Amino acid sequence: MALVSIYTVGRLKHPYDHSASREFFSVGNDVFRQATKSGQLIEAFQHDGVTFSNETIEGEGYPILTLTVWKSLQSLYRFTYSGHHKQALRDRNKWIEPYQEKHLSYVVWWTEDLKDVTWEEAFKRYNYYIQNGPTPFAFDFKQAFDENGETYLLQ
Numbered sequence: 001m002a003l004v005s006i007y008t009v010g011r012l013k014h015p016y017d018h019s020a021s022r023e024f025f026s027v028g029n030d031v032f033r034q035a036t037k038s039g040q041l042i043e044a045f046q047h048d049g050v051t052f053s054n055e056t057i058e059g060e061g062y063p064i065l066t067l068t069v070w071k072s073l074q075s076l077y078r079f080t081y082s083g084h085h086k087q088a089l090r091d092r093n094k095w096i097e098p099y100q101e102k103h104l105s106y107v108v109w110w111t112e113d114l115k116d117v118t119w120e121e122a123f124k125r126y127n128y129y130i131q132n133g134p135t136p137f138a139f140d141f142k143q144a145f146d147e148n149g150e151t152y153l154l155q
Contacts (some may be wrong), residue, residue, distance in 0.1 A: 002147035003042060003114065004073045008106040011061025011097040021062070024095040030038070031084045039077035043114060044068045050119040061097040067122050069094050069114060076108070077141055077154045104129060108148045140142035 014020045029051055035041040045067040070076040079085060097104060107126045129138040136149035144153040 001044065002110045002112055003118050004070050004076055004108060005111050006068055006070070006076060006106055006108045007126055009067045010064050010105055012064050012095055013061060013097055013132060016062055020095055027084070027088050027091070031088055034084045035079060038079055040070045040071045040077070040079060042071060043117070045117070045119065046138070047119060061143065064096070067117070069111070069117050073144060073146070073152065075109070080141070104140065106140065108140060108144070110137050
């Protein structure tokens, strides 16, 4: 059974220990609890000891990254646009720097095996998307693909 991975990237407006950033992390904890309770989240990867890509390190703001694996594309999509996460998306301008041209805040891809999901793979998929746009290798919700590489309309 294919699994779906998502890598998100943004930049906090303030240092990690700033009160606005602490609020972001508090909201993030609520979002993570909701994801865990959904029964659809399979894995959330820590980035301790990960060497970040140059694209992540360069620029204004303080990098904030997530890498998670979900049971299905539909469940990931539903989670993203509901509950605590939906509210966090509405409030993101309080915490996150505006996106620059050609910046993508996330990338999604299919995987057959959880052990194939790594930060290095996430950086590779993200960079591929930036260079090539959405394909079955790396895509977004607007131009999604199913596990067979066919165009998939999320609703």
